[in-house]
Amino acid sequence: MIRRTMIELAASVVVIMAAPGCKKSGDGAASENKAVSAETGKAGSGDTAKAGSGSDMAKAGSGGAGGETAKPAGVSLEVTHWWTSGGESAAVKELAKAFDATGNKWVDGAIPGSGDQARPIMVARITGGDPMGATQFNHGRQAEDLVKAGVMRDLTDLATKEHWKELIRPSSLLDSCTVDGKIYCAPVNIHSQQWLWISNKAFTDAKVAIPTNWDEFVKAAPALEKAGKIPLAQGRQSWQETLTFQVLLVALAGPEAYLKVYKDKDKAFAAGPEITKVFNAADQARKLSAKSTVQDWNQATAMVIKGDAGGQIMGDWAQGEFQVAGQKAGTDYTCLPGLGVHEVMQTAGDAFYFPKLKDEAKSRAQETLASVMLSKETQVAFNLKKGSVPVRGDVDVNTANDCMKKGLAILAKGPGAIIQATDQLMTPDSATQVNDLFAEFFAKPEMTVKAAQKRFADLIAAAK
Ligand code: GAL
Secondary structure, rough: OOOOOOHHHHHHHHHHHHOOOHHHHOOOHHHHHOOOOOOOOOOOOOOOOOOOHHHHHOOOOOOOOOOOOOOOOOOOEEEOOOOOHHHHHHHHHHHHOOOOOOOOEEEEEEEEOHHHHHHHHHHHHHHHHOOOOOEEEEOOOOOOOHHHOOOOOOOHHHHHOOOOOHOOOHHHHHHEEEEEEEEEEEOOOOOOOOOOOHHHHHHHHOOOOOOOHHHHHOOOOHHHHHHOEEHHHOOOOHHHHHHHHHHHHHHHHHHHHHHHHHOOOOOOOOOOHHHHHHHHHHHHHHHHHHOOOOOOOHHHHHHHHHEEEEEEEEOOHHHHHHHHHHOOOHHHHEEEEEEHHHOEEEOOOEEOOOOOOOHHHHHHHHHOOOOOOOOOHHHHHHHHOOOEEEEEEOOOOOOHHHHHHHHHHHHHOOOHEEOOHHHHHHHHHHHHHHHHHHHHEEEEEEEEOHHHHHHHHHHHHHHH
């Protein structure tokens, strides 16, 4: 397996910069990072921006994690992310609103096409000397190379002053932000991928009982098809097809099996009978979703919302779509954590990183933004719309819907019911290679379970 860093990956996609949604930051940061070359990602002589001094933060302002934030003169800060679906847009507006309330200005840098499209663009801008003020990455190792290239802000002082270590749980979230003992990001939510979302309408139309687990779901498929439904809605982007496989693995083989594969990178186990069962279930999933031709995950969720499809395996960001459609958990749709088999929560989700900027006022505003993102108010307002769980355990989420409450209850069970995300367990490059395999598996019915599992075991053995 050829090892490519995120920076090298980005260099090969600079062309995409022309894509709609990418705008020149114009925040005067370009000059600072000119020293950082897209190829090597190595920092040159460019001096780094000095962060706002801690004491400013402590003095005045509204609700940061530590309760106080400085209110510098209004500064515009461009924030890039890949939140473009209805639910995602509603949620990100809560972050923008909270930041604007500090007297600064959130300049939205939404990049369409999901994380796999957006991340190379973000990396290319940062390494190409055109950094934004803040940018989304998933919990894990996606920004590792940028941090090691010295182009990202160290937030340790702010994190210490605002007690992030005490506030944020589970601690693996902040661990994912930490490189060589320093903290480089603000985690904003916990998203679990371990869910099956079911259309109550589709099952009622097909006159079959709403399933309580994967087996019952598969058994109901012929009746759904007879009623003109697509049993399983599946978006045709490789990360979504990998997600379907990975959720089936945790649900059917168990969390220990998942860790043997993704954490221990155990080739023999990945090639073994336990995982063959999972590939057989993935084979069922590709048959049940054969008529699902949409690309984006939220288009697949829309099929469930409309009752055209029986269900979708997707992360709990899908909840944002049900909310925007005005649908009620338990009434219009049903959610099965762990496909109703192994109920675990996964610590996937999002964190914001802050490229180094020379502009003092913007650097202070970066701290204000990080602080506001972790304030109690923002955590509740954002996560309730996003369908994710707050990273703070001391916030009141009693207005959460039934599915979020199920997630919170599983999280409250502690370490035995929580698994790390694949992005926390392998490099982006290894994840991309696994995605390529599942894109092929779902696109080619002639690809046998045996052939796919062999390649999978090889990839896992070589994964970093
Ligand atoms: C994930 C992200 C989520 C969600 C999803 C679909 O990577 O963590 O917040 O929005 O992508 O876009």
